[in-house]
Amino acid sequence: MAASHRKPPHALLVAYPLQGHIIPAVHLAIKLASRGFTITFVNTEAVHHQTCCAARSSGTDLGHDIFPAARASGLDIRYELVSDGLPVAFDRSLNHDQFMFAVLHVLSAHVEELMRKLSLRADPPLTCLIADTFFVWPSTLAKKFALPYVSFWTEPALIFSLYYHMDLLIRNGHFASHDNSKDTITYVPGVVAIEPADLMSYLQETDVSTVVHQIIFKAFDEAKAADFVLCNTVQELESDTISALQREKPFYAVGPIFPAGFTRSAVATSLWAEYDCSQWLDSKPPGSVLYISFGSYAHIGRRDLEEIAHGVLGSTASFIWVLRSDVVSSDEPDPLPEDFTEESQGRGVVVPWCCQVELLKHRSIGGFLTHCGWNSILESIWCGVPLLCFPLLTDQFTNRKLVVNDWMIGLDLGRRNKVNREEVSKRIESLMEGEAGNEARKNIREVRRVLEIALTPEGSSHKNFDQFIADLTKYGEQINGV
Numbered sequence: 001m002a003a004s005h006r007k008p009p010h011a012l013l014v015a016y017p018l019q020g021h022i023i024p025a026v027h028l029a030i031k032l033a034s035r036g037f038t039i040t041f042v043n044t045e046a047v048h049h050q051t052c053c054a055a056r057s058s059g060t061d062l063g064h065d066i067f068p069a070a071r072a073s074g075l076d077i078r079y080e081l082v083s084d085g086l087p088v089a090f091d092r093s094l095n096h097d098q099f100m101f102a103v104l105h106v107l108s109a110h111v112e113e114l115m116r117k118l119s120l121r122a123d124p125p126l127t128c129l130i131a132d133t134f135f136v137w138p139s140t141l142a143k144k145f146a147l148p149y150v151s152f153w154t155e156p157a158l159i160f161s162l163y164y165h166m167d168l169l170i171r172n173g174h175f176a177s178h179d180n181s182k183d184t185i186t187y188v189p190g191v192v193a194i195e196p197a198d199l200m201s202y203l204q205e206t207d208v209s210t211v212v213h214q215i216i217f218k219a220f221d222e223a224k225a226a227d228f229v230l231c232n233t234v235q236e237l238e239s240d241t242i243s244a245l246q247r248e249k250p251f252y253a254v255g256p257i258f259p260a261g262f263t264r265s266a267v268a269t270s271l272w273a274e275y276d277c278s279q280w281l282d283s284k285p286p287g288s289v290l291y292i293s294f295g296s297y298a299h300i301g302r303r304d305l306e307e308i309a310h311g312v313l314g315s316t317a318s319f320i321w322v323l324r325s326d327v328v329s330s331d332e333p334d335p336l337p338e339d340f341t342e343e344s345q346g347r348g349v350v351v352p353w354c355c356q357v358e359l360l361k362h363r364s365i366g367g368f369l370t371h372c373g374w375n376s377i378l379e380s381i382w383c384g385v386p387l388l389c390f391p392l393l394t395d396q397f398t399n400r401k402l403v404v405n406d407w408m409i410g411l412d413l414g415r416r417n418k419v420n421r422e423e424v425s426k427r428i429e430s431l432m433e434g435e436a437g438n439e440a441r442k443n444i445r446e447v448r449r450v451l452e453i454a455l456t457p458e459g460s461s462h463k464n465f466d467q468f469i470a471d472l473t474k475y476g477e478q479i480n481g482v
Contacts (some may be wrong), residue, residue: 008076009122009473010038011150014111016132017044017084018101019296020375023230023269025132026066027257028164030267033075035469038124041067041077042114044063044084044107046092050271054353058275066268082110085470093299093326100211102145104218108137115145127476130230132162136218146416148475151226155374157238157253158393159200160189163220169203198401199211201393211413224249228472231376232257235460237407250471252464256451257376271296272353277320278362280349284318287366290432291359291385293322294371297394297481302328302335304419308369308390309337311424312348317432319348320359325383335464360385362407372396377403386440388413388431391457409444411436 011032015025022043023119028037043066054063057337067077084099085106088465092099130150131138142149153160162169165188172184174196185194196204202212207354223229228356232255233243246253281289286373292312293299305328312319328335356376359365360383368380368398371389377399380387403410413419431437454461 008036009127009476010040010122011114012040012042012118012147013127014042014045014129014135014138015129016134016154017047017107019269020045020270020373021132021134021154023375024257026151026269027231027259028074028130028152028211029067029077030070030259033070033077033464035465037462038076039078039120040080040083040118042080044392046084046086046090047270047271048081048089049088051268052133053444054270054273055268058104060268062268070267079363080114080457081416082107082114085110087090093157094329097211097415100215101262104136104211104215108135108141108147110262112141112144112437115141119145120133123139125396128472133223133226133229134215134219135325136215136222146479148227148472149222149225150228150230150481151223153223153229153231155232155395156399157231157241157251158191158194158402159398160223160229161188161241162194162199162203162398163216164223164248165189166203166217169199170218174199175203176206178206180204180206189247192240194398194401194417198303198365198405200395201400204397219446227475228252228468229342230254230468232378234454235453235464236454237402237447250468252461252468254461254465254468256382256455256461258273258378258382262441270355271355274349274353274355277351277359279355280311281320281359281362281364284364286335286363288432289315289364290315290319290367290369290388290428291322291365292319292369293356293376294324294390295373296324298327298369298371298396299329300327300392302419302452304390304416305335306337307419308413308424309340310421311387311419311428313340313343314421315428315432317428319344320354321348321350322354322356322359324354325348326353365430367428368429372399372403374399381409381444381451384441384445386410386431386437386444388427390414390416392416407443407447409440409447411440 010320013029015022033039055062065079072075085102128148129142130152133151133153139149173181182196229251231253233253234255235253242253360379365385370376371447372389372391387403389410390402390413391397411431428446453459
C-alpha cells in the first residue's frame with residue numbers, strides 16, 4: 001500500500017486517575033495528535049465527574065467530553081470513560097487504600113472490556129497502547145491485543161531508575177529490610193550517589209506489604225516488559241541516568257510536556273474550581289509574593305500546617321496560599337490557625353484552588369513554597385520562580401534532591417514533623433530577600449534555558465519525540481508484517 005494511503009496511527013492513551021498524572025497525559029495526547037495520531041483518551045468516570053463539577057462551578061458545562069476544543073482545532077482525539085470499580089461519589093481522598101485497591105484489582109477489567117470493543121470497531125484500528133507506568137496491567141493487555149506498549153513516566157528519570165532497580169536496593173539492604181541501611185547508595189546504574197533519606201517515601205518504609213507497594217512492584221514488572229518508555233524530563237538535566245536507562249530499553253526524554261506557549265490548557269483537567277487571583281496579584285510589586293501550594297494529592301499533618309502558617313505570618317513576605325479543603329483530611333475542612341485570616345489581612349490571600357500556570361507566570365510571584373511535585377517543579381522552572389521545598393510523600397523527597405542539591409534552584413524548608421515556625425520565617429526571608437534566594441533565582445533562569453532549548457526543533461526533547469514516533473512506527477510495521 002502506498003504510504004500516502006496508510007491510515008494514521010491510533011493510540012489508546014490511559015491516564016492514571018490522579019490530577020498530577022492526568023495533566024501531562026492530556027498534553028501528551030495533544031502533542032501526539034498534532035503529529036497526526038488518532039488518540040482515544042481514557043479517563044475514569046470518577047475523575048470526569050469531578051472535573052465536570054469543577055468546571056460547572058466556573059460556569060462551564062463539559063458534558064461528556066473534555067476535548068471538544070482540541071477537535072475543533074482539527075485534532076482527532078476521542079474520549080472514553082471507564083469505571084475504577086468504586087461509586088463516583090466515593091471519597092477517594094479519605095479512603096486512599098480502598099481507592100488504590102480498586103486501581104490494582106478492578107480497573108484493568110474495565111479497560112480490557114473497552115479495548116475489546118475498540119478492537120472490533122475502531123477506525124482507524126488501534127496501533128499502540130500508551131499507559132501510565134504506575135498501572136499494573138498494560139504490558140499484559142497490550143500482548144493480549146497484539147499492540148506495542150508505551151509506558152508513560154510522568155516523573156524524573158532518576159525516580160524511574162530507582163524503582164526499576166529495586167532488586168539492587170533490596171540486595172544491598174536499602175529497601176524491604178527490617179532495618180534499612182543508612183549507607184550512601186552508589187551502585188544504581190547512572191546514579192552517582194543518593195542518600196537513603198532522599199529515596200521515594202515508599203522505598204524508605206520497612207513494611208512492603210501495603211497495597212501501594214503491591215502496585216509499585218507489579219507496575220515495574222510491567223514497565224520492564226514495555227516496548228518503549230516516554231519520560232517527562234529533559235536529557236541534559238539527567239543525562240547519566242537516562243543514558244543508563246537507554247541501555248536497558250528504548251527510553252525517550254521528551255519533556256517538559258506543556259501546552260503550546262505554556263498557556264492555560266484548552267482542555268479541562270482541574271479537579272477543583274479555579275479562583276482568579278490576578279486582580280490581587282496585580283496590586284503587588286514584581287517578585288514580592290510567595291506562592292504556597294501542596295498540590296492536588298498530598299496531605300499534610302495538622303502540626304506541620306500550623307507551624308508553616310505561623311512561620312508565614314512571622315515573615316514579611318506577601319503570599320498567596322492555595323489550600324485544598326482536604327489538605328489535612330476530608331473531614332477537617334478548615335485547618336488553618338483560628339486568627340490566621342485576620343492577622344494576614346492585606347498581606348495574604350488563601351484560596352481553595354487556582355490555575356497554577358497562570359499564577360506562576362505572574363510578575364509579582366517571587367518564590368514558591370512547594371511539596372515538590374514534578375509538574376510544579378517543571379512549571380516553576382519554566383517561569384523562573386525559585387522553590388522552597390517541603391516534600392510530603394512518594395517522589396517528592398527525591399525531587400527535592402534534584403532541586404536543592406543537584407540543580408541548586410531552591411532551598412529546603414525542613415522535614416515532616418520537624419519544621420518550626422521560626423525556621424519557616426527565616427527560610428521564607430532567605431528565599432525572597434536573601435543571597436541564597438538570589439543564587440537560586442539565577443540558577444533557575446539557566447535551567448529554564450535548558451528546557452527552552454530542548455523544545456526547539458534542534459533540541460533534545462524535540463528530536464527524541466521524532467525518534468520515538470519513527471521507532472514506534474517501524475516497530476508496528478514489523479509486528480504487523482508490513
